[in-house]
Amino acid sequence: MIIRNRPKPLPLRNLDAAIPRLPPTFPNLPRMQEDVKKQQQGYSGEKKIDYFLDNLAPMYTILHDVYLRENNKNFQIDSLAIANHSIFMIDSKNYNGTISFNTTLRQLTRSDGKLESGFENPITQIKNQKFHLQNWLKERNLGHIPVKCFVAIADPSTVVRVEGSEDEVSQYVVHAAELPERIMNADQQYRNKGARKLPDYQIGKTMLSECGEFDIDIFKKYGMRLANILPGVICPGCGLRGMKRIHSGWWCRKCQQKHYHAHWQALADYLLLVKNTITNKECMWFLGLNKRGTATRILKKSGLTYDDKYRCWYKKK
Ligand SMILES: [Zn+2]
Numbered sequence: 001m002i003i004r005n006r007p008k009p010l011p012l013r014n015l016d017a018a019i020p021r022l023p024p025t026f027p028n029l030p031r032m033q034e035d036v037k038k039q040q041q042g043y044s045g046e047k048k049i050d051y052f053l054d055n056l057a058p059m060y061t062i063l064h065d066v067y068l069r070e071n072n073k074n075f076q077i078d079s080l081a082i083a084n085h086s087i088f089m090i091d092s093k094n095y096n097g098t099i100s101f102n103t104t105l106r107q108l109t110r111s112d113g114k115l116e117s118g119f120e121n122p123i124t125q126i127k128n129q130k131f132h133l134q135n136w137l138k139e140r141n142l143g144h145i146p147v148k149c150f151v152a153i154a155d156p157s158t159v160v161r162v163e164g165s166e167d168e169v170s171q172y173v174v175h176a177a178e179l180p181e182r183i184m185n186a187d188q189q190y191r192n193k194g195a196r197k198l199p200d201y202q203i204g205k206t207m208l209s210e211c212g213e214f215d216i217d218i219f220k221k222y223g224m225r226l227a228n229i230l231p232g233v234i235c236p237g238c239g240l241r242g243m244k245r246i247h248s249g250w251w252c253r254k255c256q257q258k259h260y261h262a263h264w265q266a267l268a269d270y271l272l273l274v275k276n277t278i279t280n281k282e283c284m285w286f287l288g289l290n291k292r293g294t295a296t297r298i299l300k301k302s303g304l305t306y307d308d309k310y311r312c313w314y315k316k317k
Pocket residue numbers: 235236237238239240252253254255256257
């Protein structure tokens with residue numbers, strides 16, 4: 001059973017919301033656009049892994065994007081499968097071209113045919129995460145559970161090369177499509193060695209209840225101030241900011257299209273970037289409305305909850 005689906009990562013959601021609302025001259029904008037591309041690539045890689053891993057859902061308990069805390073440190077696991085006798089952690093990697101693991105130097109390089117670049121060794125990374133997860137389990141008297149980790153390669157066309165020990169790399173690195181079989185076989189081996197049957201669902205529920213969501217303060221990271229966030233409804237057709245409210249819809253002066261729900265995204269952007277509550281006056285400013293009544297109507301239909309005491313709207317969790 002899948003008990004936690006993969007949300008779109010918060011740092012990516014923040015960047016997606018902020019980039020179209022920054023002045024084109026904002027100094028860190030190119031860096032943000034570059035980061036959004038990388039994060040999007042990582043996210044689509046994770047979803048490719050989910051596609052294969054979710055085949056195990058009828059037998060095991062599966063959680064995606066697990067973010068836990070142990071010994072005052074947070075750690076993140078892309079996907080986690082709690083099987084019948086053991087737990088599997090999966091870190092997904094989405095690379096184009098050829099990747100080479102060097103087991104002596106403990107480094108990873110990637111070549112796309114033109115450029116070669118170095119990366120932190122994902123095997124070292126996942127071993128560190130395994131250490132955290134084992135401690136987390138120990139703290140809950142579950143330290144006896146065997147934990148195994150995999151680095152899953154999302155793109156089937158990625159060529160994996162090894163300099164050094166192939167055995168060592170193949171113990172951890174798998175192509176996504178092979179993942180279910182590798183997990184089932186490993187779990188069977190743990191069973192043969194006498195590992196106990198796990199209350200997989202209960203363990204999953206405990207994790208879920210403690211699971212947070214990884215976030216980055218993009219204001220701090222990119223030197224943004226609230227005043228840099230520009231208001232206005234963005235046209236879903238052409239991206240123009242500043243659609244005009246006209247007959248219960250929104251009119252774009254650039255592509256001459258009408259969209260009825262273009263304000264939904266603007267409200268979501270406001271709650272994500274500016275503040276987690278919105279008043280009628282703030283709504284008028286952010287959506288570019290000149291009538292109080294229109295803002296009230298929009299907010300009432302927005303699915304947000306009204307707080308009588310503070311006279312503002314918020315998203316109920
Ligand atoms: Zn437009």
